[in-house]
Each structure stands twice: as structure tokens, then as C-alpha cells.
Amino acid sequence: MSHTTDLTLPVYADVVDLDRYPIHELDSDKGKALIDSCRKELAKDGCCTLARFIKPAAVTKMVELAGQLKEKAWVSDKTHNVYFTPFDETVDADHPLAHHERSAKHGIAYDCIPEDAPLRRLYESDDLTRFIAAVLEKPVLYRSADPLDALQITRFHPGEELGWHFDNSEFSITVMYQKADQGGDFEYVPGLRTKSDECYSDVREVLQGDRSRIKVQSSAPGTLAFFHGNCAMHRVTLVEGKTPRINSVLTYGEHDNMRLSDLTSELFYGRTSSDAP
Ligand SMILES: O=C(O)CCC(=O)C(=O)O
Numbered sequence: 001m002s003h004t005t006d007l008t009l010p011v012y013a014d015v016v017d018l019d020r021y022p023i024h025e026l027d028s029d030k031g032k033a034l035i036d037s038c039r040k041e042l043a044k045d046g047c048c049t050l051a052r053f054i055k056p057a058a059v060t061k062m063v064e065l066a067g068q069l070k071e072k073a074w075v076s077d078k079t080h081n082v083y084f085t086p087f088d089e090t091v092d093a094d095h096p097l098a099h100h101e102r103s104a105k106h107g108i109a110y111d112c113i114p115e116d117a118p119l120r121r122l123y124e125s126d127d128l129t130r131f132i133a134a135v136l137e138k139p140v141l142y143r144s145a146d147p148l149d150a151l152q153i154t155r156f157h158p159g160e161e162l163g164w165h166f167d168n169s170e171f172s173i174t175v176m177y178q179k180a181d182q183g184g185d186f187e188y189v190p191g192l193r194t195k196s197d198e199c200y201s202d203v204r205e206v207l208q209g210d211r212s213r214i215k216v217q218s219s220a221p222g223t224l225a226f227f228h229g230n231c232a233m234h235r236v237t238l239v240e241g242k243t244p245r246i247n248s249v250l251t252y253g254e255h256d257n258m259r260l261s262d263l264t265s266e267l268f269y270g271r272t273s274s275d276a277p
């Protein structure tokens, strides 16, 4: 039997449900309606989720791949503050700058993910970058230049979690492959700080257990999510049961030279981008 490749189809046609989410035809009526509904959801909730964005067979492949790459994962279990800056010992112990959060996960770096992996083919397509830019109303957007962090796969094994934090990048894109049996929820507080105000007392309230502003999102496998991770403080709750939570974070920036700080890179990959081959 001979196989032919249909050159009119995008290289990620087996990865994305293009009938539901036509990211290859953003100028079509359906494409414009998709961008519009994503923008509305993001403005309303600080988060937008696209269920069944990734086709089930591609999700299965990513779960298998995450299993094959398990030994290559960097296992981290450390405390940090919500800003990923050194703890400030000159402030009160309950100040967010001094507050300790725990993050423990298995991080598989971009340079370990094969080029033909479904999510890598999707991430490296300009169509996806254009779609993300359109939703975020950015005239230009670049994929991260970080050889470790641009696209990664994270396994949160039972007992692991991601503590409260703000991302360095303005927004984040995640793709869920496998849910935990229990826990592993994504919790976030939309607009907890602004670009000009750290809102330390609001941050402190959340860190001390106030749940009144917390939103919880538990994505099914195949879901792609957008969120404003720089202003929305967020975390992944403790994973319980037997099944690891497996997902990817896709990183973008408004500059073509975006890289992770050495401190964060050491924390999550055990090396920095200057060590990468
Ligand atoms: O795994 C998630 O859902 C969120 C990940 C995250 O917040 C991060 O990697 O900064």
C-alpha cells in the first residue's frame, strides 16, 4: 500500500481538531468567530479553555512519549516565593516576598522532545503562533528562544504540585494530556496584581488561605488553555492517587530573544540554556 501526503493539509492536521478550531483559516467566518469567542472568554475570566482542541490520538501519543522520556525529566522539589526572586529577609515573615511556596515536578525540556512529536509540530507551526497572537490582540508574537523552556512536558507525579506564583511571561498556553485521579487542579486568581501595582496585601490574603477570589479549572485531556499568568497568581494543587498529571506549557513572547532566567531554569531543568547542546 502506498501512502501519499496531502500537501494542502497543515503538518499538524492530525494534531488539532480543525473542524472545530480552524486555526489554519483564521480569515474565514468560522476562524473569526473562534478568535472572537476566545477573546471574550479571556476578558471575562482571565482564562480561556478550548476543549478537545488536540485530537485524542495525538493526546495518546503525547502520553506515551511522556512515559518514554520519563528518565530524561529533571525532578525538582524546592521552595520559592511567588515571584521566583530570592527570599527577602528584610520584610515581615508573612510578606509575599518572604513567603515560601513548594514546587515539585518532573520537567522534560524542549531539547528532549523529538521533532516529530505531535505537540512539537504544532508549536513550531506559524499558524498556531498567529492564532495565539490574534486571540491576545498582539500585532506580533514570537515563540520563545529558550532551547529548554519554549515547549516542555511536565509530569506531576503523586505528591507533586506547583506552588502559587506569577509567571515572568505575560500569558501562558497549556495543553492537558492526562489528569490526576485526584487533585492537580489549576487554581488561579484573575488580575491579582497589575502591571503597575504588586497589590501585596491582596497577594498575602490569598497566601494566607482566603479562597474567595480563587477560580478552579480542571481541564480534560486535549484542552488548550490561555491565561494571563503574569497578573493572575496561579498554582497546581497537590496530585493524589496513582496517575500522574501530564501537560505541556507553550511559551511565547513579544521579543524574538525571550529566555528563562538562570534561576528559574536551574530550578525546573537543572541546567540553563547556555548549557544546552
Ligand atoms: O500546569 C499548569 O497547568 C500550569 C503550569 C504553570 O503555571 C507554569 O508552568 O508556570
Ligand SMILES: [Fe+2]
Pocket (backbone or CB within 6 Å): 165, 166, 167, 172, 229, 234
Ligand atoms: Fe505558571
